[in-house]
Amino acid sequence: MDLLTPDLGLLFWQVVVFLGLFLILRAFAWKPITESLNERENNIQSALDLAEKTRLEMTALKADNEKLLAQARSEREAILRGAKETADKMLADSRDKAESEGKRILEQARESMQNERQALVAQMKKEVVTLSLDIAEKVLRKELSDKSAQEKLVTDLVSNSRLN
Amino acid sequence: MMRSSINKFLLITALILSSLVGAQAQEHNHEGETPAKQEGEAHAEKGKFNVGDMIMHHIKDDHGWELAHGFTIPLPVILYSKDRGLEVFSSSRLAHEQVYNGYKNEHGKIHRVTEAGAVDHEAKFYNFSITKNVASLLLSAIIMLLLFPAVSRGYAKNKGKAPSGIQSLLEPIILFVRDEIAKPSIGPKYTKFLPYLLTLFFFILVNNLLGLLPGAANLTGNITVTLVLAVITFLIVTFSGNKHYWLHILKPTGVPIALLPIMVPVEIIGVFMKPLSLMIRLFANITAGHIIILSLLGLIFMANHMGGMTTSIAISPVVLFFTLFLNLIELLVAFLQAFIFTLLTAMYIGSAVEDHHEADHGIGYEGTTSELG
Numbered sequence: 001m002d003l004l005t006p007d008l009g010l011l012f013w014q015v016v017v018f019l020g021l022f023l024i025l026r027a028f029a030w031k032p033i034t035e036s037l038n039e040r041e042n043n044i045q046s047a048l049d050l051a052e053k054t055r056l057e058m059t060a061l062k063a064d065n066e067k068l069l070a071q072a073r074s075e076r077e078a079i080l081r082g083a084k085e086t087a088d089k090m091l092a093d094s095r096d097k098a099e100s101e102g103k104r105i106l107e108q109a110r111e112s113m114q115n116e117r118q119a120l121v122a123q124m125k126k127e128v129v130t131l132s133l134d135i136a137e138k139v140l141r142k143e144l145s146d147k148s149a150q151e152k153l154v155t156d157l158v159s160n161s162r163l164n
Numbered sequence: 165m166m167r168s169s170i171n172k173f174l175l176i177t178a179l180i181l182s183s184l185v186g187a188q189a190q191e192h193n194h195e196g197e198t199p200a201k202q203e204g205e206a207h208a209e210k211g212k213f214n215v216g217d218m219i220m221h222h223i224k225d226d227h228g229w230e231l232a233h234g235f236t237i238p239l240p241v242i243l244y245s246k247d248r249g250l251e252v253f254s255s256s257r258l259a260h261e262q263v264y265n266g267y268k269n270e271h272g273k274i275h276r277v278t279e280a281g282a283v284d285h286e287a288k289f290y291n292f293s294i295t296k297n298v299a300s301l302l303l304s305a306i307i308m309l310l311l312f313p314a315v316s317r318g319y320a321k322n323k324g325k326a327p328s329g330i331q332s333l334l335e336p337i338i339l340f341v342r343d344e345i346a347k348p349s350i351g352p353k354y355t356k357f358l359p360y361l362l363t364l365f366f367f368i369l370v371n372n373l374l375g376l377l378p379g380a381a382n383l384t385g386n387i388t389v390t391l392v393l394a395v396i397t398f399l400i401v402t403f404s405g406n407k408h409y410w411l412h413i414l415k416p417t418g419v420p421i422a423l424l425p426i427m428v429p430v431e432i433i434g435v436f437m438k439p440l441s442l443m444i445r446l447f448a449n450i451t452a453g454h455i456i457i458l459s460l461l462g463l464i465f466m467a468n469h470m471g472g473m474t475t476s477i478a479i480s481p482v483v484l485f486f487t488l489f490l491n492l493i494e495l496l497v498a499f500l501q502a503f504i505f506t507l508l509t510a511m512y513i514g515s516a517v518e519d520h521h522e523a524d525h526g527i528g529y530e531g532t533t534s535e536l537g
Contacts, residue, residue: 003224003451006388009242009291010225013298014392017305018367026359029312033338034358036319043324 131161213469215462223382223454225297226272227255231379239299241274243267245289255293297389300381304370312366341365341506349510353517357510360400364393365506372450372498376491384501385450387443394443397509401438405516438512442505449501453494460487 139154229237238256245251251265258269268277276287294302311330315338318331327335346354346361371384383389413431415424463483468476 003220004387006391007225007291009293010295010297010301010386010388011392012292013294013301014389017301018363018392018396021305021308021367022360022363024309025312025363029316030359030362032316033312033319034342034355036323037335037339037342 128161135161213465215459215466218462218465219455219458221272222458223385223451224272225295225381225386227258227269227274227293227295229296229299229379229381239294239296241267242292242294243274243289244292245287248289296381297383297386300371300374300383301389304367304374304383307370307374308366337365338362345503345507345510349507350514351518354510357400357404357513360396361506361510364397364509365502368393368446368505369498369502372502373495375450375454376494376498382451382454384446385452385454387447390443390447393446393505394439397442397512398436398439400509401512401516402435404513408519409516438508442508446501446505449497453490453497457487457490457494460490 135154135157139151139157227241228239231237236256236259238254238259241251241253241255241258243251253264255269257264258267258274261268261270263277263281266276266278267274268283269275270283274291274293276284276289278284311334315331315334318327318329322328322331326332341362342354342358345365346358350357368384371389374380375382375384413435414428416427416431419427460483464476464480467479
């Protein structure tokens with residue numbers, strides 16, 4: 001068995017053992033191992049992909065939420081502003097209305113007072129006429145009996161029934 | 165890009181390193197052999213120590229496994245001859261150059277002997293014995309058959325979980341073979357060849373490491389073993405070679421017509437040189453490592469022989485330091501050679517199966533490495 005000459009027996013055993021080892025290990029070790037490794041790598045890759053996808057979705061969702069929130073806020077502001085405007089308008093309207101109503105009532109009162117006064121004056125004028133006529137009649141009657149007394153009476157009457 | 169250039173650098177460093185180790189070993193080999201031949205006759209008497217013989221005895225195959233001096237595990241001798249049929253007996257029957265059944269073991273080689281006791285060179289028989297190397301081969305096969313199905317079971321057990329135990333120890337190496345050797349060298353068709361590359365890598369690695377144990381056989385440093393591995397690689401490359409691979413050999417692109425008579429033979433020689441270089445590289449590196457370590461340890465015994473006990477004790481610490489250092493280098497070489505053999509196999513397969521547009525790059529890369537190797 002020299003160092004550089006191949007030996008038939010060892011050659012035979014080496015071929016048999018190595019090929020046997022290769023076939024057995026291929027079936028019972030390398031195939032399951034490489035399959036498991038590939039499967040694990042695929043799992044890790046898909047998990048990473050999913051995480052990335054979820055992250056993107058989350059960002060989109062967050063952006064959506066913010067947009068929604070901003071919209072809601074602006075809507076609320078619009079509603080509040082609208083309500084305030086309406087309230088202000090209503091207040092102003094009612095104030096105007098009350099003012100005009102008051103004015104109208106005042107005007108009416110003034111008018112009716114004027115009318116009343118005019119009627120009163122007319123009444124009074126009529127009464128003064130009647131009174132004057134009565135006085136005149138009484139004076140005339142007294143004159144008929146006593147001249148001086150009649151005169152005195154007229155003066156008194158006139159002074160008493162002074163109009164104010 | 166970055167990674168491939170790092171790989172290239174590592175590979176070149178490895179190849180240079182390995183060739184240096186090889187050259188050194190050859191020197192040692194000669195040094196070891198010359199005195200052995202010269203002193204062969206001078207030290208005919210027993211008890212004298214011969215480093216060359218000791219080294220050759222350790223790195224060569226043998227009937228019976230000598231774990232320590234004087235302690236040999238007998239192994240079965242299996243012989244087949246046309247006239248006697250199958251003969252099986254223990255190697256212990258042939259120990260100490262005894263003659264058994266007309267067979268005699270001379271320097272690890274079994275010969276038929278005639279009645280008179282002379283070696284009969286005419287007799288033809290085949291020796292299928294379980295030698296030291298075959299026993300070591302079977303041992304490594306058992307280790308691998310226990311180890312890798314256990315790893316595989318780990319994947320079934322820890323499905324969807326983190327790897328544990330032996331599985332997490334070997335997974336990085338398996339991934340290394342797949343991602344750093346098979347994928348970049350072969351390309352997308354790597355899955356078909358991955359089982360062979362993994363078996364090859366771990367076979368060489370396990371046997372390299374086993375060979376470093378004291379008393380172990382020198383299996384990956386045996387030319388027969390590396391020959392079988394190289395021939396299998398050659399057959400795989402040849403039978404998976406596609407149209408572009410053969411076209412490249414028979415009519416290299418971009419070569420002037422006048423150069424074809426030179427280039428085509430060169431390419432054809434290259435086809436055979438590739439497995440040949442694989443065979444010799446692994447054999448030489450591992451054997452060299454063994455020879456260096458044994459030579460260093462042999463220095464102690466030489467010192468004992470030449471200068472007596474005190475000298476040998478005095479030089480022992482120095483020798484042990486160097487032996488330890490070389491053992492560490494051998495540990496590196498064990499991984500390195502497994503890596504190189506597998507990587508080159510993957511690259512040869514890659515050059516045979518790759519599509520045309522990648523062809524030039526692949527061949528160029530390969531060319532540099534095979535020149536360096």
